[in-house]
Amino acid sequence: MRFFIDGAWAEPSTGRTQNQVEAATGEIIGVAALGSEADIDAAVKAARRALDDGPWGRSTAAERAVTLRKFAEALERRAEDTSVLVSRENGMPIGLSQMLNGGAPAALLRIYADVIENLLLEEVRPSQAGSTIVRREPVGVVGAIAPWNFPQALAMFKIAPALAAGCTVVLKPSPETALDSYMFADAAREAGLPEGVLNIVLGDRDAGAALVSHPLVDKIAFTGSTEAGRIIGAECGRLIRRSTLELGGKSAAVFLEDGSIETFLSGLDNASFLNNSQTCTTQSRILIARSRYEEVVDAVANFADSYKLGNPLDPSVTMGPMATERHLDRVLGHIGIAKNSNARLVTGGSRPAELEQGWFIQPTVFADVDNNDRLAREEVFGPVMALIPFENDEDAIRIANDSNYGLGGSVWSADEDRALSVARRVRTGTIGLNYYTLDLGAPFGGFKDSGIGRELGPEGINAYLEYKSIYGSSRYLSA
CATH class of the missing domain: 3.40.309.10 (Aldehyde Dehydrogenase; Chain A, domain 2)
Structure with a gap:
């Protein structure tokens, strides 16, 4: 299996592979390549180019919303195959997989298309010296690290708000669910995402560490164990790098x-x-x-x-x-x-x-x-x-x-x-x-060792935006 880098299928830099085993039978259902630091480097550089030099970095909120809705439609056309594949990979009952691996990713893309269309990205405020233009801009290149338990939905918890905000993404899926993430790549190509906007490199902890530490990455979004989250959080702290960490629980x-x-x-x-x-x-x-x-x-x-x-x-x-x-x-x-x-x-x-x-x-x-x-x-x-x-x-x-x-x-x-x-x-x-059901329209995240930051809801896009204040003359107040 190849990786998805810069809008095309890319050959791995090494010959490392692993067998994907079906959870219900113990039988091999596929072979996947494992990425190295070189593969992560190529993906991050592609994401950087797409942000700094490509059309995505200059796109409007309305243009991104249109692309996100096309992406949602493309994923829906693959939903049944994706649901079955994930159930074979991690043992999830098929009815649940159809909802959370088949349906939820498309729903999230549409939610954040609506959010970005209705979010005020620039406003002018009066100041003592004239005016201040307050802008919300994309945080930059996002390294998204997704777990194996809800691989499609939890990856899209990160991809959808990041793309809506105008960021570019390098996704590192979990090797425990090695096969399903490439459905994202097929759908992204069909939807017309520009080259480098979404890149996918399967890898183990070494690949994850390379992504977290890469100098061209601006933010890490991670879902996984508290133990791994501590390591990632410490590295992001050392690098003064933004991070969202959704970690373990004992609820x-x-x-x-x-x-x-x-x-x-x-x-x-x-x-x-x-x-x-x-x-x-x-x-x-x-x-x-x-x-x-x-x-x-x-x-x-x-x-x-x-x-x-x-x-x-x-x-x-x-x-x-x-x-x-x-x-x-x-x-x-x-x-x-x-x-x-x-x-x-x-x-x-x-x-x-x-x-x-x-x-x-x-x-x-x-x-x-x-x-x-x-x-x-x-x-x-x-x-x-x-x-x-x-x-x-x-x-x-x-x-x-x-x-x-x-x-x-x-x-x-x-x-x-x-x-x-x-x-x-x-x-x-x-x-x-008297019930517990996750609400995609409300913020989700934890206190204490369960993490830092929030995903989902309109609030979920905030982690992918930076504020910029531009000090100008008073003429902008009437513009």
């Missing part, structure tokens, strides 16, 4: 004593088990009012047992495998640690005997978890729930906030005003009242 679902079990179970899939729980907002700490504790424990265990495991391309399957064998081993390691604690294993805890191929794990529930246990402190990134009792609302808020993370969360109560009162005091970037 809490808070079930108050007046909560509805029926409502809770109807929302639990999105809140805690979405994408086989390979989701940064997974609410894997389930905090339960003491008076309802055993009732809710049993309900969550029964809900976990109700999942149908199997090939994610089967529409009747509700939970697919872990994305890779290495990740499966990591999840099993967390389960082993929890089994050796004082927590009580209620259901699951091992690989399903009936699925010999692929990287499957039983949905697993531990009760009586202490919030200081590793299972309650560390992100598992798999379907392993830690159930924790609390005494009252104040205790629930204390436990929810006793975490290094703050990305997602939910509060479940028959009294929505009461739930809102609790939600306002939980230190997290997003939180739902």
Whole structure:
């Protein structure tokens, strides 16, 4: 496989490759080239030329909006193939993949086409000496580093606002989902994106490090682990380079004593088990009012047992495998640690005997978890729930906030005003009242170790714009 650089397919600078393995079968479904520092350098230089010398750097907001909508249409024509490919790569159930890998990228492009058309990019203000022209300009060349769990959607979290703002992009996808990102390249060519505006180089950590440190890159947009985010943030700090970091989570679902079990179970899939729980907002700490504790424990265990495991391309399957064998081993390691604690294993805890191929794990529930246990402190990134009792609302808020993370969360109560009162005091970037569903029209990001900056919503474009003040005469006030 080649890379997409400067509007054309480019041969890799080395012969390094890797096999892409299907998560549900363990079988090879493709071979991908891995980029080197030289490939990243070529892509960044192409992006720089497109910004400084090409038509994109001189384009108007209206012109970019037209191109973004054409890009959306081109992606939609590939949506079904893209959805299937991602499900094969990372085990995502096909229905979810159709929404988030097939539909969401096009929706995001249209959202940011609308945003940039309606955003005031230049205004004139009176000043003591005459006037000041305040401009919003593109931040420059963006290095976008996307993860494997929602590869199409999370890449477009970065690409759409960056392109709308007038930036150019070098995308480094995750090697765990090595094949699907090139759908972007095909669609970009069809849509008529100028050469160098979007470049794609698959690579491992060395390629990512080369992108983060490249002297011609102006901003890094990263989604991934907190551990990797610390390294990237430190390098961006050293280089005085802008960065947006969307990192890990250990979010809490808070079930108050007046909560509805029926409502809770109807929302639990999105809140805690979405994408086989390979989701940064997974609410894997389930905090339960003491008076309802055993009732809710049993309900969550029964809900976990109700999942149908199997090939994610089967529409009747509700939970697919872990994305890779290495990740499966990591999840099993967390389960082993929890089994050796004082927590009580209620259901699951091992690989399903009936699925010999692929990287499957039983949905697993531990009760009586202490919030200081590793299972309650560390992100598992798999379907392993830690159930924790609390005494009252104040205790629930204390436990929810006793975490290094703050990305997602939910509060479940028959009294929505009461739930809102609790939600306002939980230190997290997003939180739902009796449901949890991400809103593409509202800012998304985390507190504490869950990251820096916000994506999505009209606010998401701000990270790709710089302010410039031009001091002029008063004649501009009447222009």
